[in-house]
């Protein structure tokens with residue numbers, strides 16, 4: 001990595017997102033079904049323990065990121081974070097290449113990134129001032145599935161595009177037009193943002209100086225989010241990832257169907273205790289679109305064993321895994337689309 005230098009400038013550097021990983025569907029999938037599926041596409045299955053590792057970087061920089069993970073977790077959510085030390089265990093890989101910008105892939109796109117690559121980078125000194133912590137919380141926001149708030153289709157923002165291109169093509173960001181479009185100008189589809197209202201105080205909102213926004217008139221002199229989680233950030237993350245109540249977890253018996261009690265966007269959670277040390281197949285049945293994740297329940301942490309996503313495909317989620325007698329396996333099923341009057345179930349055989 002590059003040597004840490006003082007990157008303080010009078011103007012701010014901003015998060016610069018990589019292009020999303022393209023998503024394919026089987027032919028003949030309706031627009032409505034695609035739209036619902038994409039609404040959950042970037043979100044993790046609730047209950048997932050997201051393993052992150054640092055591939056480089058000095059401890060003081062890492063400590064800011066560790067604290068930022070804790071800030072998200074302390075909100076009280078159903079996903080959790082655990083630092084690991086090997087690439088094999090990692091889902092999120094964090095670097096500190098100061099010659100690159102700060103960015104993170106969004107949500108489950110991370111699982112498609114080769115293990116040799118980072119999924120998140122910090123491009124400036126996180127310990128220089130409070131903007132470092134803001135940056136870390138923001139990038140983790142992307143990691144758990146949130147997109148840029150200033151690109152919300154509900155913002156009503158009309159940019160002074162000429163001024164925006166001028167501002168961001170110059171130092172310290174020096175972005176080409178394409179980066180400015182994908183990170184600022186382009187509006188996101190409604191199903192890719194949290195909530196149905198723009199939240200100018202969100203951690204996922206950039207700060208903008210004066211004379212970049214034409215409308216709403218109120219923001220002509222700039223948008224200045226406080227740089228911490230807003231009330232709506234907290235509400236949004238808790239709604240996507242509520243704490244999973246122990247009593248809501250259904251026990252699955254071998255070879256017996258157990259109903260998925262969730263509609264579009266919802267989730268059903270199950271536990272299976274292996275009756276023998278053997279290979280077992282976990283499957284969803286029925287016409288629901290689902291993402292199924294299997295983890296082994298440990299004493300202090302859960303171990304992600306695998307996941308399968310049948311959304312928009314003419315198949316059901318299915319995973320065969322070697323299990324150990326007496327151990328508990330969590331089956332978390334996110335329903336990405338439930339056609340009217342259709343139900344589904346989980347079966348382990």
Ligand SMILES: [Zn+2]
Pocket residue numbers: 015016017138139142148
């Ligand atoms: Zn960002």
